[in-house]
Amino acid sequence: LLQSCLCTTCTRFPLPQFRSDYLPYDTMRRPFRVQEEYKPKTGERELGTTYQKDYNAHKIQPVTLVRPLERKHTMGGKLDTIPTYQDDYRSWEVQRREPSKVDHIYHPPTEKFGNSTTFQDDFAPRELNPRQSYKPPCVAKLSDVPFDSTTSHRMSYIAHQLAPKFVKSKEEYRPNNQPFEDLTTHRNDFKGLAGPLAKSCKPENAKVISNAHFNGVTEFQDRFQPWLVSLPEVRKTKEYIPPLGSMDFNSTSHLDYVKHEISPAVPIRPISNTRITNAPFQGNTTMKEDFKAWDICQQEIIKKQQEIPKPTGKFYDLTTFKSHYIPHQIIPAQSFKPAHVILPNPAHFQDETMYRTEYTPKKQEICPANYPSPPGYVYINTDSHGHKFFPFKLII
Incomplete structure (x- = not known):
């Protein structure tokens, strides 16, 4: 025999194991590390560098200039500004050459200009003779035999009389004599047993209250040491002290420049030999003298004579269809299509299914936890959480 809570055996109302297994622990506050006190170092700071220790200053004299003094050569002679071209140039006397043009006198033609073309000279108009057509006339040939409209369907079809339609009678509704069972599982099994409430395992949220005075002094206020600061120099x-004496504004150009007297330049271009005549200008050209305007007449339009004569009389609008068409009386064809009739089946409808034939009803078992004292179980005790324990046999 094993003892177990009846609630744990029921699968409908499982109890979480957190409440039963939870054990509260005492929490300790984390220790605080005390910071060490700052102690400044004693002594003076050495500000000397290697450069200040090892550097040796040397006395340096100013550098002397090595450039030699400028020597100036001056001459007292007069500057000759006449070029060689002006002295050596001699003009030549050149005579004008006579023109070697040959006089050409225009003589107009004596014959008249012909304007006829090769097509006009060689073309001879001829009359067109239409060819005789040997094509047979397109005329429909009428048949004397009467039209045979008999078909195999009309000859072989035999009309049969249809059987009357089977009408199924409606079944009369018969209500059930048994009352409707509206009892559900909840109504059947629920009995509303009152039980003690489960205790909460959550620790109490106690507020920590301290009566000590709040210390608002910071580390900066406590350990700050003022230092004496000197003002910057x-x-x-x-x-500014201006130099003594006057400034020398004389330059090298002012001192060494020698002014020369130069005569103006004489033009070297030779004198142009232009001839001025009082004769009138001759504006006659060869085009004006030799060109003779011709009398031009507008050429007549060459039209080709019309070969096809225009039709005369009234238009004959009778077509072949109108002339040969013979209207016939239309006889509507008889329809031999069977009528759309549903043939009834006298056999009985088989409405049996596998569910109806193979279904086996089973008995619904009631959970033993719903009973105040379940049958087959013996009550032992109740724990602190309100769970009742019953012994039961374990079948292996």
């Missing part, structure tokens, strides 16, 4: 600018 102000550097004084040197006073």
